[in-house]
Amino acid sequence: MKALLCMQFGPPELLEYRDVPSPVAGDGEVVVAVRAASVNFPDVLIIENKYQFKPPLPFSPGSELAGLVKEVGAGVTSVRPGDRVMAFTVHGAFAEEVKLDAHRVLRMPDSMDFPTAAALLLTYGTMEHGLRDRGGVASGDTVLVLGASGGIGIASIEIAKALGAFVIACASSDDKLAACREHGADAVINYTTADLRARIKELTDGCGADVIVDPVGGPFTEPALRSIAWRGRLLVLGFAAGEIPKIPLNLTLLKGCSIVGVFWGDFLRREPEAFAASVERLGQWHAEGKIKPHISGTFSLARAADAIKQMAERKVIGKLVIVP
Numbered sequence: 386m387k388a389l390l391c392m393q394f395g396p397p398e399l400l401e402y403r404d405v406p407s408p409v410a411g412d413g414e415v416v417v418a419v420r421a422a423s424v425n426f427p428d429v430l431i432i433e434n435k436y437q438f439k440p441p442l443p444f445s446p447g448s449e450l451a452g453l454v455k456e457v458g459a460g461v462t463s464v465r466p467g468d469r470v471m472a473f474t475v476h477g478a479f480a481e482e483v484k485l486d487a488h489r490v491l492r493m494p495d496s497m498d499f500p501t502a503a504a505l506l507l508t509y510g511t512m513e514h515g516l517r518d519r520g521g522v523a524s525g526d527t528v529l530v531l532g533a534s535g536g537i538g539i540a541s542i543e544i545a546k547a548l549g550a551f552v553i554a555c556a557s558s559d560d561k562l563a564a565c566r567e568h569g570a571d572a573v574i575n576y577t578t579a580d581l582r583a584r585i586k587e588l589t590d591g592c593g594a595d596v597i598v599d600p601v602g603g604p605f606t607e608p609a610l611r612s613i614a615w616r617g618r619l620l621v622l623g624f625a626a627g628e629i630p631k632i633p634l635n636l637t638l639l640k641g642c643s644i645v646g647v648f649w650g651d652f653l654r655r656e657p658e659a660f661a662a663s664v665e666r667l668g669q670w671h672a673e674g675k676i677k678p679h680i681s682g683t684f685s686l687a688r689a690a691d692a693i694k695q696m697a698e699r700k701v702i703g704k705l706v707i708v709p
Contacts, residue, residue: 388480389689390443394434397693408484410458415490421503422450422478424705429697447478451502461487469493471502479689481709494668504678504704508536511649512544520596524549529594532601534561536704541598547675564702585612606630617642679703
C-alpha cells in the first residue's frame with residue numbers, strides 16, 4: 386500500500402510518498418481502509434518534532450480519518466469488516482490503510498459521507514467538549530473565537546450557536562471573516578485592522594465575552610483576556626501563533642475569571658463514556674443541520690504534503706481533506 390512518510394523531522398517538503406507493507410490486525414485491533422483523512426495543525430507540529438506526542442521515525446502524519454473496516458483482530462466486537470467508521474489516530478492517517486486500537490474506532494453516523502466524517506472528529510469533538518463541558522456555555526452567553534476561520538474556529542462557531550450563544554469571530558482577513566459569517570457568526574473582528582479590545586467592548590456593550598476560545602496564543606491572548614466578562618472562561622486549546630503567552634495572573638483576580646485547559650485527546654482516553662456521548666451529540670447536530678465541516682479543498686494522498694504546507698502557511702479556511 387501507499388503512505389506519506391516522515392523519514393526525518395522538518396518541513397512538509399521532506400515528506401516522502403512510499404510503498405509500505407499493509408498492516409495486520411492483532412488482538413483488540415482494527416485495520417481500516419482509508420477513504421478520507423483530514424489535515425489539522427498538529428500535523429504541522431508533529432513532522433517538525435514540536436508536538437507533545439513524538440512518534441519514532443519513520444511515521445505517517447495524519448490524526449483523523451474515515452473509511453471501511455477491512456479486518457478485525459481477536460476480541461473485537463464493536464465493529465466488523467465492511468462497517469463505515471471514523472477514527473482518531475494521533476498519527477498514521479495519511480495512508481491507504483491504518484491499524485488502530487478498537488477503542489479509537491467509531492461507527493460513522495448515517496447522515497455523513499467519508500470526507501465529512503474525516504473532518505469532524507478532532508475539531509468538533511474538541512469543541513463540543515471544550516464549549517459545553519469545560520466552558521459551560523449556555524443559551525445567551527457571548528462566545529469570542531480567536532483564529533475563527535480554521536477548523537477549530539468554525540467548529541467553535543457552529544457548536545456555540547447550537548448551544549444558543551452569541552458568537553463573535555476574530556480572524557486576520559475579510560475573506561476569512563466572510564466564511565465565519567457563513568457558518569453562523571453574529572459579529573466579526575478583523576484583528577489586523579481593528580483594535581481588538583475596543584471592538585469587543587463595543588460589541589458586548591462593555592460587558593465582555595463570557596467564553597473565549599483561544600487556539601492561537603501569541604499576542605492576542607492577553608488583550609482578549611482583559612476583555613473577558615465577570616466569571617468568564619478562557620479556553621486554552623493551542624498556540625498556532627507559535628508563542629505561548631505569559632499571562633499576568635492578577636487579571637484572573639480582577640475579573641473573577643478562569644483559565645481552562647481543553648485537552649481532547651486525554652478526555653477521550655480518560656472518560657470514554659462521556660466521549661461516546663459527545664460523539665453521539667455531534668451526530669445528532671449534524672443530522673439536524675446545525676453543524677457541517679467547512680471543507681475548502683481535497684488532495685490526493687500523493688499530494689498530501691502540499692496540503693500540510695498550506696496548513697503551515699495558515700492559508701486554510703476550515704479543513705483540507707486527503708482522499709487516497
